[in-house]
Amino acid sequence: MSAQTEKHAVLSEQLKACDVRPTPQREVVLKVILDKRDHPTADEVFARVKSAMPTISLATVYNCLDTLVSCGLVRSVNFERGPTRYCPNLRPHAHFHDEQTGSTHDIDLPESLLQKVKTVLPPGYEASSVEIIFRGKARASTSN
Amino acid sequence: MSAQTEKHAVLSEQLKACDVRPTPQREVVLKVILDKRDHPTADEVFARVKSAMPTISLATVYNCLDTLVSCGLVRSVNFERGPTRYCPNLRPHAHFHDEQTGSTHDIDLPESLLQKVKTVLPPGYEASSVEIIFRGKARASTSN
DNA sequence: CATCTTATTGGAATAATTCTAATTACTACT
DNA sequence: AGTAGTAATTAGAATTATTCCAATAAGATG
Numbered sequence: 001m002s003a004q005t006e007k008h009a010v011l012s013e014q015l016k017a018c019d020v021r022p023t024p025q026r027e028v029v030l031k032v033i034l035d036k037r038d039h040p041t042a043d044e045v046f047a048r049v050k051s052a053m054p055t056i057s058l059a060t061v062y063n064c065l066d067t068l069v070s071c072g073l074v075r076s077v078n079f080e081r082g083p084t085r086y087c088p089n090l091r092p093h094a095h096f097h098d099e100q101t102g103s104t105h106d107i108d109l110p111e112s113l114l115q116k117v118k119t120v121l122p123p124g125y126e127a128s129s130v131e132i133i134f135r136g137k138a139r140a141s142t143s144n
Numbered sequence: 145m146s147a148q149t150e151k152h153a154v155l156s157e158q159l160k161a162c163d164v165r166p167t168p169q170r171e172v173v174l175k176v177i178l179d180k181r182d183h184p185t186a187d188e189v190f191a192r193v194k195s196a197m198p199t200i201s202l203a204t205v206y207n208c209l210d211t212l213v214s215c216g217l218v219r220s221v222n223f224e225r226g227p228t229r230y231c232p233n234l235r236p237h238a239h240f241h242d243e244q245t246g247s248t249h250d251i252d253l254p255e256s257l258l259q260k261v262k263t264v265l266p267p268g269y270e271a272s273s274v275e276i277i278f279r280g281k282a283r284a285s286t287s288n
Numbered sequence: 289c290a291t292c293t294t295a296t297t298g299g300a301a302t303a304a305t306t307c308t309a310a311t312t313a314c315t316a317c318t
Numbered sequence: 319a320g321t322a323g324t325a326a327t328t329a330g331a332a333t334t335a336t337t338c339c340a341a342t343a344a345g346a347t348g
Contacts (some may be wrong), residue, residue: 139268
């Protein structure tokens with residue numbers, strides 16, 4: 001089995017495991033998000049996907065992204081005003097938003113910290129997720 | 145001095161202290177945000193402001209909100225996809241977003257926790273702010 | 289292979305925000 | 319007070335981001 005075919009099979013399995021039909025569109029959307037590990041907007045995903053599949057529509061990209069988010073293969077993030085961004089990193093992590101460059105960096109979060117943070121919740125509050133966004137400046141920045 | 149006049153004077157002072165001209169529009173926008181302590185969108189602020197000042201324009205509401213945010217009298221928050229919301233609570237706090245009701249609750253954050261959270265940042269990262277958003281369900285919910 | 293369901297498509301519709309150019313309100317001088 | 323200069327407001331147009339819709343296509347089920 002070629003590397004290509006195998007990679008394809010992996011994506012396909014990930015989708016099936018979430019009970020969503022592994023359509024070519026979903027596979028290619030998932031692929032471009034996993035390939036370049038940044039935080040693209042739907043439009044940016046659309047642009048990247050078009051080279052592999054020129055006939056795909058923007059509506060489908062939105063549909064696929066929503067599907068991938070709701071089955072947990074991709075996370076969506078909203079920094080300030082502006083389009084929703086999509087994130088391939090599924091480990092618990094925070095986002096650091098560099099205000100000078102506009103770039104976004106993932107910051108791994110140990111489970112212990114997440115637990116600690118949840119202790120500020122008054123009784124009766126059940127958090128299913130915790131999102132942490134830092135803003136500021138970073139010395140060396142390459143990713144986004 | 146009447147309570148009304150005095151309140152007016154306070155708002156006016158707050159604006160001047162930030163080096164922004166205390167225009168009637170800015171005062172009324174700030175007032176409606178401080179009066180009902182929820183997390184309104186620009187449109188909701190516009191609707192509330194219109195009863196006090198029917199001639200105000202939506203563009204002005206956006207302008208005033210931007211000004212108030214940048215001089216630190218109001219905070220802006222972005223939950224998922226959707227319009228920016230504005231928050232009168234200036235104490236350090238997190239937001240709890242109740243997924244059933246859609247309501248948002250402020251959760252006070254002790255300074256010690258903020259410090260603790262910042263320890264996850266690698267060297268070279270300087271955070272000027274930390275935003276924390278919980279999502280989940282809360283037992284008793286009234287505010288938003 | 290007929291039927292039923294689900295996904296995709298392109299375009300129109302809506303929502304949220306920003307831009308623009310014209311007017312109005314202040315401020316600072318004289 | 320009068321006027322030049324700057325800043326704020328206004329209404330509406332323009333832009334951006336996203337969703338909706340109706341028609342077609344693809345896949346699953348029996």
